[in-house]
Amino acid sequence: MTEMLDNETLLGNYRLMLKIRFHEEAIKKLYLEGRIWGTTHLCIGQEAAAAGVVAQLRRDDYITSTHRGHGHMLAKGGNLKPMLAEILGKATGYCKGKGGSMHIASMELGNLGANGIVSGGLPIAVGAALSAKLRGTDQIVVALFSDGATSEGNTHESMNLAALWNLPVFFVCENNRYAVSTCCADSIAGGNLVKRAAGYGIAGASVDGNDLEAVYLAARAAIGHVRGGQGPYFLECATFRIEGHYVGDAMLYRSRTETDEWRKRDPILHVEHLLLDRGILSREDCEGMRAEIEEEVRGAVQYAESSPEPGPAAIYEDLFTDGAAS
Amino acid sequence: MSERQLSYREAVTEAIADEMRRDPRVFLMGEDVGEHGGAFGASRGLYQEFGAERVRNTPISESVIAGAGLGAALTGMRPIVEIMYLDFMAMAMDSIVNQAAKVKYMFGGHAVVPLTIRTAYGAGRGNAAQHSQSLESWFLAVPGLSVVMPSTPCDAKGLLKAAVRNDNPVICVEHKLLYNETGPVPVGDYIVPLGKAVVRRPGKDVTLVATSRMCSLAAPAIEKLAQEGIDVEFIDPRTIKPLDMETIRASVRKTHRAVVVNEGPRTGGFTSELSARIMDDCFDELDAPVKRVAAEDVPIPYNRNLELEVIPAEKDILAAVRAVMK
Numbered sequence: 001m002t003e004m005l006d007n008e009t010l011l012g013n014y015r016l017m018l019k020i021r022f023h024e025e026a027i028k029k030l031y032l033e034g035r036i037w038g039t040t041h042l043c044i045g046q047e048a049a050a051a052g053v054v055a056q057l058r059r060d061d062y063i064t065s066t067h068r069g070h071g072h073m074l075a076k077g078g079n080l081k082p083m084l085a086e087i088l089g090k091a092t093g094y095c096k097g098k099g100g101s102m103h104i105a106s107m108e109l110g111n112l113g114a115n116g117i118v119s120g121g122l123p124i125a126v127g128a129a130l131s132a133k134l135r136g137t138d139q140i141v142v143a144l145f146s147d148g149a150t151s152e153g154n155t156h157e158s159m160n161l162a163a164l165w166n167l168p169v170f171f172v173c174e175n176n177r178y179a180v181s182t183c184c185a186d187s188i189a190g191g192n193l194v195k196r197a198a199g200y201g202i203a204g205a206s207v208d209g210n211d212l213e214a215v216y217l218a219a220r221a222a223i224g225h226v227r228g229g230q231g232p233y234f235l236e237c238a239t240f241r242i243e244g245h246y247v248g249d250a251m252l253y254r255s256r257t258e259t260d261e262w263r264k265r266d267p268i269l270h271v272e273h274l275l276l277d278r279g280i281l282s283r284e285d286c287e288g289m290r291a292e293i294e295e296e297v298r299g300a301v302q303y304a305e306s307s308p309e310p311g312p313a314a315i316y317e318d319l320f321t322d323g324a325a326s
Numbered sequence: 327m328s329e330r331q332l333s334y335r336e337a338v339t340e341a342i343a344d345e346m347r348r349d350p351r352v353f354l355m356g357e358d359v360g361e362h363g364g365a366f367g368a369s370r371g372l373y374q375e376f377g378a379e380r381v382r383n384t385p386i387s388e389s390v391i392a393g394a395g396l397g398a399a400l401t402g403m404r405p406i407v408e409i410m411y412l413d414f415m416a417m418a419m420d421s422i423v424n425q426a427a428k429v430k431y432m433f434g435g436h437a438v439v440p441l442t443i444r445t446a447y448g449a450g451r452g453n454a455a456q457h458s459q460s461l462e463s464w465f466l467a468v469p470g471l472s473v474v475m476p477s478t479p480c481d482a483k484g485l486l487k488a489a490v491r492n493d494n495p496v497i498c499v500e501h502k503l504l505y506n507e508t509g510p511v512p513v514g515d516y517i518v519p520l521g522k523a524v525v526r527r528p529g530k531d532v533t534l535v536a537t538s539r540m541c542s543l544a545a546p547a548i549e550k551l552a553q554e555g556i557d558v559e560f561i562d563p564r565t566i567k568p569l570d571m572e573t574i575r576a577s578v579r580k581t582h583r584a585v586v587v588n589e590g591p592r593t594g595g596f597t598s599e600l601s602a603r604i605m606d607d608c609f610d611e612l613d614a615p616v617k618r619v620a621a622e623d624v625p626i627p628y629n630r631n632l633e634l635e636v637i638p639a640e641k642d643i644l645a646a647v648r649a650v651m652k
Binding site: 113116 | 379390397399401421438493
């Protein structure tokens, strides 16, 4: 019989996935109401991958994230208030309003940055892993990216070097099927990313990215492999981007049927079924938890909206670190 | 402090070795920097002294070399990465321009990037169009980067040591034709601060600003001009970004004339920027338009005669100074 997650882990991930979902829905609403400047990319439908991989890392492990990275940050311990404040460009945001949705980072939490360049984080992940090795720690680095990034040279240079130097990099591809409008079938030659990784001598697997348990267990094994010094690992989480590439995307490039089919496989409903089936939560418990987290998100939105804008002096701050190193 | 004669190459090697001995966080990474000692011999002996962990030979993967340097810098190391030719920076531009230069600012200041990128540049060796370029002006347009261009062994060592100890990304651009040039280098620890120009020769008639190898062309030209009765004040900016405009302005206010010399193409090059800044700051002081000496706006041709015709020569400096003195 396949291993099941313990109740506490399942519950913790359910709570986290709800937090990510409601965070994203709140942003969508703010955006459609014209209360957000700029652009933002939602990870609705991909919560199981973010939670299942990232939440089980140690605080001192690192991640490199993507432009669709809100879920990764929340899973790494990110706080809703500075998250939403950053997305609203406020001075209280993680980046003081200077990064925005695509550049949320926290050195304290080990998030080396969401990234506006789809494969831009992979070389950084390789360097952080090299650093861990040179400093003699057992920290690992999770490089998160999507199907779109797998066609950029960075991905190949990074996998090659991580394998060559046996570095503790856990490559996690959230294959959400669409790179902006281009389906993975039209962009990935050979069609099999695990085989590509194998070409670099990197062990790997592909899992149902909407099944939290499957993702968590595969990631746990991978983390053991990487932390144990056996070199990098590649995990494909097959999932789907329920929303458009950005809020407001008309999605002319794919059928409503495809989206509807994936909606039936909603990763949050999947976990909810497990919790109900196993008698961990009742329907009322679930409703209660949803209401509680929605309230938490509402409070964070309020915090973000009432936060101050950065003043003009901020323009010339934070470009350089002053002074010589110790 | 006592001095001895060292080549520019030896000065670079000594700077790296000094910093690696001084600080265990410093390491070197790049193509052929190991037993081979670097394409231009600038890391000779380092592999033997520090071993393969700290002197890391990489595959030909410029993007991950620079990006991994950034990842290591963000996580507690102080890497020196070598990009063999400045031309090859084109392969590393995302890691340098989109990532290293701006992570600190994008993250609201919450990142420290002690990354040094060394590279070799310049024409005059028959290396043709893809191994001879002076692309340093690209980086002038990228806030967050500093760029040094030493012209002497003493500065090559002192600026590189300053770069390694700086907590920000610094690009050290070394001229291939200078590696064999020798000059006095102090024994013991010293740095040449970033952003400080040096007046190589005081004069009263015209200010001549030249970078890197162009200083070697300027020196004999200045002697000839002195015989004609033209007293040139010769400034080597040493760092082209940030630029020591204070020293340059003070000189132009004295001489009321300026000639600027750089090996890069005329259009969009360092001379464009510097002449614009002199006119911005000192227009009322000028008795003649600022003259620029730069390369022709063509790729570097292979043929020896054509190559020498395209890049600045002593005769071009003589002509420019005589023109502003008319």
